[in-house]
Amino acid sequence: MAGFETIKLIPYTVPDLKPTAKAIVDHFTIQGYETTALPTISNGWQVSLAKGGGFKKVLGTQMALNVSLEARPDGTLAKANIGVFGQQALPTIITAFVFWPILLPQIWGAVQQSKLDDEVIAMVERELSTYGTAIDRPNPYAAPPPGAYPAPPAAPAPPSAAAPASTAASAAQPTPPPATDPAAAAVAAATTDRTCSNCGTRYAPTFKFCPECGTKAA
Amino acid sequence: MGRPWFDVGSGDLVIDRYVMETPSYQRILADDAISDHELAQQAQHVSKLLAQLESRLPADARDAFTDAMSELAVLNALYQKRLEQDG
Numbered sequence: 001m002a003g004f005e006t007i008k009l010i011p012y013t014v015p016d017l018k019p020t021a022k023a024i025v026d027h028f029t030i031q032g033y034e035t036t037a038l039p040t041i042s043n044g045w046q047v048s049l050a051k052g053g054g055f056k057k058v059l060g061t062q063m064a065l066n067v068s069l070e071a072r073p074d075g076t077l078a079k080a081n082i083g084v085f086g087q088q089a090l091p092t093i094i095t096a097f098v099f100w101p102i103l104l105p106q107i108w109g110a111v112q113q114s115k116l117d118d119e120v121i122a123m124v125e126r127e128l129s130t131y132g133t134a135i136d137r138p139n140p141y142a143a144p145p146p147g148a149y150p151a152p153p154a155a156p157a158p159p160s161a162a163a164p165a166s167t168a169a170s171a172a173q174p175t176p177p178p179a180t181d182p183a184a185a186a187v188a189a190a191t192t193d194r195t196c197s198n199c200g201t202r203y204a205p206t207f208k209f210c211p212e213c214g215t216k217a218a
Numbered sequence: 219m220g221r222p223w224f225d226v227g228s229g230d231l232v233i234d235r236y237v238m239e240t241p242s243y244q245r246i247l248a249d250d251a252i253s254d255h256e257l258a259q260q261a262q263h264v265s266k267l268l269a270q271l272e273s274r275l276p277a278d279a280r281d282a283f284t285d286a287m288s289e290l291a292v293l294n295a296l297y298q299k300r301l302e303q304d305g
Contacts (some may be wrong), residue, residue: 056230098294102231
C-alpha cells in the first residue's frame with residue numbers, strides 16, 4: 001500500500017543487483033536481524049529483515065521490512081515496505097483480516113521510529129554510488145541546444161572605411177549606435193567619446209590621462 | 219478476567235492471537251477451499267455471537283461496542299478504497 005512505504009530512485013545502475021542485496025543481508029545479519037534475499041520476477045532482488053520482537057507476527061505469520069531493488073532506465077528503484085518475511089506478496093488471509101488496517105500502521109510506525117527504512121535505503125545508496133554507474137541526467141545549467149530560443153537581433157555593423165559618402169564626414173568621429181538601442185548607445189558613448197589631443201588614441205571619458213602617451217585629458 | 223485486546227508493553231493489538239485459536243479459523247487453515255456453506259455457516263455464527271452480546275451488554279457498553287464496530291467498518295472501507303486508488 002503506497003502510504004506505508006519508503007521509495008527512492010537512486011541514479012546509479014549496476015549490471016547485477018545480487019551483490020547489493022547480499023551487502024544488505026550481511027550488514028543487517030551482523031546487527032542481529034533475521035535476513036533473507038530472493039530474486040524477483042522483474043530481475044530485481046528483495047531482502048526481508050525481521051528482528052525478534054521488533055516485528056510482530058500477524059495471524060502467526062512473521063512480518064518483516066521487505067526491501068525491493070529494481071533496475072530502471074533512470075537508476076535503481078529501492079522500495080521498503082511491510083510484508084511477510086521471505087515472501088513477495090501479502091497473502092489474502094492477512095490483507096483481508098479485519099484488523100489488518102489497524103496493524104499495518106502500527107508495524108510501519110515502529111519501523112519509522114527505529115529509522116530502519118532510512119538506514120537500509122541509505123545503505124543501498126552508498127553501495128550503488130560506490131560500485132554502480134551514474135546515470136547522466138540533464139544539467140539544468142547547461143547551455144540550451146541550438147534553436148531552443150529565438151535568435152537575437154543582428155548587431156549593428158561597426159564603422160567602416162567603406163562607408164557611404166553621406167556618412168564619411170561622421171567617420172572621423174565615433175559612429176553612434178542606432179537610436180533604437182539606447183543601452184548600446186550609452187555604452188558606445190561612454191567608451192569612445194574622448195580622443196587624445198597628442199597621439200589620437202581614443203579612450204574612455206573616465207580616464208584623466210591618455211593611457212598611451214600620458215597626456216592630460218582635455 | 220477477560221482477555222486483553224492490547225499488549226500491555228507495546229500497545230499493539232493482539233486480537234489476531236485469539237483469532238488463531240478459534241476452531242473456525244483452524245478449519246479454514248486446514249482446508250484452503252472455502253465453500254458457500256462454510257461462508258454461510260460462519261456468517262450465521264457471527265450473527266449469533268452478536269445477538270448474544272447485545273442481550274448481555276449494559277446499554278452504555280453496547281453503545282461503545284456499536285461505535286467501535288462501526289468505526290472499524292469505516293476503516294475497512296477506507297482501506298479497500300485506498301487499495302483501489304493505488305491500483
